[in-house]
Structure formats: C-alpha cells, structure tokens
Amino acid sequence: MSLLEAVFARGDRRLCAVLYSAWQKGCTFDAWDDSFDFSKWTAAFKDCGIDPDFYTARKRAFDEVLPWDHLDYGISKKFLIKENELAHKESTSPHCREKCSACGANALNGGKCDAINKA
Ligand code: SF4
Structure with missing residues (x-):
C-alpha cells in the first residue's frame, strides 16, 4: 500500500492507464485490507509497461519537470530545493513564528502571511 501511495503521490498522467487496468482487474476497495490484492496492481503496472520504481526508487534532479510544476500554490520551487x-x-x-524564510506562501494572500501575523 505504501508503494502505491508513493507512486501516485509522485505520479503523472501515465498512471491513468494503470488505475483503469487495476480497476478492471477488480481493485475497488483497496483501502480495506481484506480487499487489497497487490498482485493485481503489479499486473496492472506490467500490462501498462510502467515500472513503479520510476516514481519511487530513483534520485530526481532539481531541474526535472515534475507533474505538478504547472500549479501555482505560492511556494517557489527555489524554496523547496533549499529546504531539501x-x-x-x-x-x-x-519556525515561521520566529523568522520568515520567504517561502512564497504569502503571495497567495495579498502579501500577508497568517504564520507571520501569529508571531
Ligand atoms: S512566515 Fe509565511 S511566508 Fe514566511 S516562510 Fe512562513 S509560511 Fe512562508
């Protein structure tokens, strides 16, 4: 289950085919232990020609384009790299209440940051 969570947390649109294939194999209530069948998921990955290790077991370069890079949630990639x-x-x-590290989150609130205001 943790492997699937890691794959889908980092995954891209290619995983749509895996999801559909797993569903066709009967994966529906997989959060329930008695329904979860990892072999169906491994078969779905294999059928779709996708190696889960691509999403979970390799080092990523900072300049790699990530599936969520087009989303603007305020925090800059530069800040996340520094944090990494x-x-x-x-x-x-x-801590934000001690010193602002300029993550960029305040950009979504007209320049105000709730974390700063609670200091
Ligand atoms: S105080 Fe706000 S803007 Fe500064 S680092 Fe924390 S969350 Fe980001």
Missing part, C-alpha cells in the same frame, strides 16, 4: 538541501544536512529553516 537543508534536510539532507539534517537542518531546518527557522
């Missing part, structure tokens, strides 16, 4: 680099150094940005 900090995480690999086992470090973090300061």
